[in-house]
Each structure stands twice: as C-alpha cells, then as structure tokens.
Amino acid sequence: MAAGLGVESGPVVSAIRLFSSSALAKNGSLTSGKVRVRDTAINGNFSLAIKVAGAGQVDVGYLLSPDDSATYISPSAAASIVSNFTSASGTSGYDIIGFTPEVAPFMKIFISEDNVGTAVIDGWLLMA
Numbered sequence: 001m002a003a004g005l006g007v008e009s010g011p012v013v014s015a016i017r018l019f020s021s022s023a024l025a026k027n028g029s030l031t032s033g034k035v036r037v038r039d040t041a042i043n044g045n046f047s048l049a050i051k052v053a054g055a056g057q058v059d060v061g062y063l064l065s066p067d068d069s070a071t072y073i074s075p076s077a078a079a080s081i082v083s084n085f086t087s088a089s090g091t092s093g094y095d096i097i098g099f100t101p102e103v104a105p106f107m108k109i110f111i112s113e114d115n116v117g118t119a120v121i122d123g124w125l126l127m128a
Contacts, residue, residue: 056119
C-alpha cells in the first residue's frame with residue numbers, strides 16, 4: 001500500500017467523458033470523438049461507463065483506426081460492448097461494462113438506438 005494513502009498502488013485509470021447528456025433520437029446514432037488510446041491504455045484494460053435515461057434501447061460498440069487521420073472501422077471480429085441497454089438495465093440505467101478491443105492506437109465509441117424510443121446518454125471510456 002502507498003504510504004499514508006490507504007490504497008494499493010497500481011496502474012492509473014484514465015476516464016474520458018465521451019457523451020454528456022447527449023440526446024439520441026429513436027433509431028438514431030451517436031459517435032464519440034477520437035480517443036488516443038495508445039498512451040492511456042498501457043495495460044490494455046477497457047471499460048465503458050454508461051448511463052441511459054428515457055425510453056430508448058441502445059447498442060454500443062467501438063470503431064478503431066491505425067492512424068488518427070484514417071477511416072475508423074468496426075473490426076470484422078469485433079463484439080458489441082453491450083446490446084439492448086435501457087434505463088432499466090444495470091443500476092437504474094447505469095453500468096460499467098468491460099470489453100476487449102483489438103489493438104489499435106485510436107478508438108471511437110458508437111451508440112445506436114434500436115427503434116424503441118428516444119434516450120439521453122452519458123458515457124465515459126475507462127482505460128488502464
């Protein structure tokens with residue numbers, strides 16, 4: 001344990017806010033700005049903290065790029081981070097979900113609504 005802190009030392013967790021009370025229309029989509037993960041996710045650990053309010057049902061995934069000016073793609077073997085997430089999922093629409101993306105230096109998170117209703121989204125990318 002670190003002297004006087006009462007906590008164990010270990011990898012630093014970075015939290016980047018991607019969505020802040022972002023409105024998501026029925027059958028709409030949101031895409032975050034690019035995140036440079038090559039310097040922040042040193043150990044390759046990723047989680048998404050998400051909060052959904054409203055009547056929408058969302059699916060969340062990621063896009064990767066080898067170059068910050070290149071096209072972002074969904075890798076062919078990519079799995080969704082979460083599907084069918086609603087305001088009743090997790091703890092009152094809030095959850096932290098781990099995922100394991102393929103290796104790339106740049107990432108974006110995308111959210112799509114499943115044609116159920118509108119939603120308000122808050123989201124953070126957590127990396128260590």
